[in-house]
Amino acid sequence: MLREVLGNPFHPVDLDPEWRTQKVLAFARQMYESREFCTMPILADALQDAGCDSDDILDHCRGPGPHVRGCWVVDLVLGKE
Template sequence: MCIESAVEAGWVEERPILRQVAFSDPRRCVTIAPSWLTPTVLELVKGIYDEKAFDRLPILADALQDAGCDNDDILNHCRQPGEHVKGCWVVDLVLGKK
């Protein structure tokens, strides 16, 4: 199912976690600058992924910003309240999974 169909069906609004895991926003073309992948960022994102410690995403945002990241999509996503889960597009992007 495409994201448009899910939105029309009301699934995304009812289950916002679906947008994060199952659908990537086709308008989002985000890349990671190699300079942002500092040892601190890499250690932090690996721990988040391995330990399912998604409550650390705001700390990841700070580390990415300290490394020079100025991408509002990335930083705002990491700092948004709510549940994050394995499959989070930022974590996967930093880990090179997407």
């Protein structure tokens, strides 16, 4: 659960601002607001379509979870601390 919220503290990941497309932001906002994270693999696809090549981000989104509010990828996309 800690990895879900904090990620890997020894390997911080940056999000290229160009990856924050309208589609990516819409998926992230929907998941955050509804607390439904079953579309994480779709977020990974949207990020990849936007040019994301970060294995850490894409693997986390496509991983089994559990994914929860506070997910480091969703927070990173939404610019939350």
